[in-house]
Amino acid sequence: MFLPLIAVPLLLAGSALAVFTDEAWNVDYHYALLGHPKQSTSFFHQPNPSSRASLIFTLSEEGVLGAINPRDGAVVWRQVLLPGASAHNASFLRAGEGQDVVISGIGSQVAAWSAGDGRQAWSLDVNGPVEDVEILELVDGKDASGAKDAVALSGGDHPLVQRLDGATGAVKWQHQLGGTDAPYQVSASTTEVFAISLHKTILGYLKLKVTSLDPVTGHKTDEHMLSSENELATAETIVTVGANSASPIIAWTDSAHSVLKVNIMGTKGISSFEIEKHDGQAVERVELHAPYHLNSLSHFLVHYQTATSHWAEVFHVDLKNGKVGKAYSLPKLSGRGAFSTSTSDANVYFTRVTRNEVMTVSSASHGILGRWSVDGFNVAAGEGEEIEPIHAVSDVSVRGDTVSAVRSAVLLSTGDWVLLRDGSPVWDRPEMLASTVSATFASPAEMETLVQQLEAEAHSNPIQAYIHRVSRHLHDLQRLPSFILSLPQKIVQGFLGTSADGGIATDSFGFHQIIACATKDGRLVAVDAGNPDKVLWNQQVADLQPGQIWQPSVSSPRGGVIEISSKASAGVQYNASSGEQLASILPIDLAADQTAQEVKYTMHDGGLEATVDSSTTWHFMPTSGERIVSLVPRPVNDPVASIGKVLGDRRVLYKYLDPNLALLVTANDAARAATFYVLNTVSGAILYSNVHSGVDVSSPIASMLSENWFTYSFTAEALGDSPKGHQLVVGELFESLVANDRGLLSSTANYSSMQTGTEPFTLTKIYQIPEAVSKMAVTRTRQGITSRQLLAVLADSSAVVGIPYGVLDPRRPINRDPSKDEQAEGLVRYSPVIDFDPKWYLNHQREVVGVKDVITSPALLESTSLLFAYGLDIFGTRLSPSFSFDVLGKDFNKFQMLATVAALAVATFVVAPLVMRKQVNSRWQFM
């Protein structure tokens, strides 16, 4: 028994805190997400022209380019092209037929990416926002086998059309679009390049200006205006400017969606089609789906959507006389529908996905080539919510005259991206989680019912409580037979170590916590931390207009309940396990209201103002030129097990523990300085402050405060003989630096920060770290006995590291080796550099991209803390900063223990007769 006790501090001192081989990939979970895919930038494409296998490529609303394996939905590769992008950012993704690159355009950059492995082929900055990118599918004859060139249209002050070399990205020619017209799109046919810009008339209407360019030289060959009538009020009613087909077309409608006008690019004639009204409902959306290949038939489909139904019409373009004619129409169906275009040789197929079926038609005739019914999409949705397809991309395999199989990647109204193979869901990517803005842990409602029942028993009179208890136990007895039946299986599984964690109801370790995520598009999504493969529930909680931003905050006011509130609305509560909305009347906790006085903080004129009972108690005004960057309070639930630090010689250093601490960061942009203050949030007193100069205030400054220590990191510029790079500062607050002395507080039993102004003694250490930390958090355990780990998000490495506090400890001795007593405490000699040991990477080989925040929650086990990181990716794991001392982990070898017991038993039985014989013999010999 003594040996393990000695071993524990020794182990803690070593850097043995790591991800274990048998735990990696098992206890942690990760959704590698892309964000909401866009219809225009998603397609199936063969990354290797010689093989038939294709990948799904997409450039999402979040500005992430990625390739998805259609077989299992796994990310093959991805690149974050524009961090922090939203649906407003125009983005383009094109792939040339038979090309091994995809070309993206976002922000001001056009880049080509190797389709198979995601490495960059070339990139070009076009000096202005990219308005469109197209691939020139020219049949030159000269370089038919080589890389196909791209045409880019850029906006800004000097709109340009540029032809970029497909292999190097070098500009072959550029054409300046003069005038004040807004560049809109670029398109190419076999013989010409068309640049379309929007010309504003005096009356405020738009006219389409088509400029034809010679694809070889870039000289202007023709220019004309379209749409003489006052139809186009905004660019939004332009349905499409078709690209890269045998006959590119422009289509637009009027703002009432009553007439569709189509022009074949390069001609001046406009064909006009009435949009028929169904049931008197207004058409909300008109979409055009056309093939994207030069050698495919020039047919296209127009999709009309009303609030309750949708239908489509297929048109054919007669290339000889330049006429557009309606070929057939697809019948009206209720609900929303998604159409997608696929090609096979010259043939064009349209696939229609509705909530009930998937069907494929040829563009030539309305005969249905394949039809599969959809029995649900197998995704979680809200109560009574109808799951609708939003858009789809399809890959059709054609055998003879029939379609033998169709794969469609469909974005659903729930935010899931699913793949339907012949109508049945194969995989599902919860892309709505990529836009998580706020998240919280909540204990499952099932766990809370027992707590409530016990409370009910405690508060009623003894007889009632007794009856309640007996009835509860009788009720529990009903589960006994099933429990007994499952017992042998449980035992076998326990031996083999294959026991899967039980469900939420049987969770005795508190690993099954529910994580509720509020997403940017107004949904609330719940995931079970103990069983993260499936989304628990997912429902729309806010009705947002397109482009509307909300700032929700999710919290768990009590067990089993999730509360979501935003600036606009008061809190609405939901059942954590089912997602059911609870009564919106909030129970008022009288006891809490009477004792506690709330201090409210508001940002006021760039300063911070604290008010109690509507009277201002204090102001914090940063000095001139400074702005407040962040304010990090001590967590509300931050249990501390010990009020002191025990030294090696059994004396105690008392921690400065105050529940009302906050770390405030201000930055001075002109002086490139950052100031860090530790404030008492009740009295407003500054307990500690420090200024760092030469700070890169534009890069992230992460900060964190817990227990009696704080930490922050920043990027510093080389000044004089100081080093350049990223720095991490740790400070610890003590009541006094003399052991066994509480300083001024020693004589007082209680104290109030309003009356006595005791100042802590602060020890700080500064460390050089290899890369910038974008966010910090700390592990939390139930009682706070377990040592803490600092969690740092490394944006450059796409990682979350857990740094043990022993490494950061400000009491590490400088310029000398630690004394015996300090060694006993686990202190090691100070070195100015902390290299992040790869064993601290909680995500190990996974790449966790775009983490915005990390939340932690204590499990029921004291040793364990749960972690959840969100942003673009979702990552979660369980952490035991002081090892799993209260649970038998995977390192406990049950087989070995049983084998030892068995071996001992065998040895006893074998040796017993031997000993007996020996004893008998020895007596006989002696006598």
Added chain:
Amino acid sequence: MLSLSHLALLLCANLASAARLTVSIPPSPPLLPNPSTLPPSTHAVLVGPPGVHYDVPIRRDSTFVFPDVAEASYLLTLHSRDYFFPPLRVDVSKAADESQQQTIQAWQTFRGNEWDNKGPHYGSGKGELQLQIQPSGHKEFYQERGGFNIIGFVKSPMILMALVSAVMIFGMPYLMDNMDPETKAEFEEMQKSSPLTGSGGAANQIQNFDLAGWMAGKGTSSGSGASGGGNSKKR
């Protein structure tokens, strides 16, 4: 994938004489024989003065290209999922006159040391510089559990001691039986006289200690009262 925060202004000023930096990862056999196995998330970051920050992804030929780098002193770091790369200092300095191009120089740098403490020179160039950086180590993410190891188990001193004593207990009688009578007698004599195991030896005394008698205040007896023939047998 250039992160252009305040870069546009700087770029405009230096557009005429933009410095181009190319960093390549050569095959370095024992550690990284084939750099094309590096994941596409591998990227290089140039951290300049506040607000100047370039970030480029790896290219098909395992290079990183910074097309135009403004005049400043930079910290170059390469981030890869599986490998460590040494940090470099890259200085882009002003040309002597308008017609000439900027000078780019690169050195190794050491974290936690002053910025002027430069390591080996990696190269310099006029207007353009090509660098080669080799990985300095592989990232080992996983900690192996100290599993059960039979050799290690046998090697431990406690087990060794137990084994030796087991050999003594079981092996000695046979050894004694096989001894010729003279040596046996000699050995027995030796055992008798040894202070530990002889009849008057410490071990025997302890073994035959009469606790009850001692507690009753009797003096140390010669051990004749001890019971059990097995204990007092003489060999």
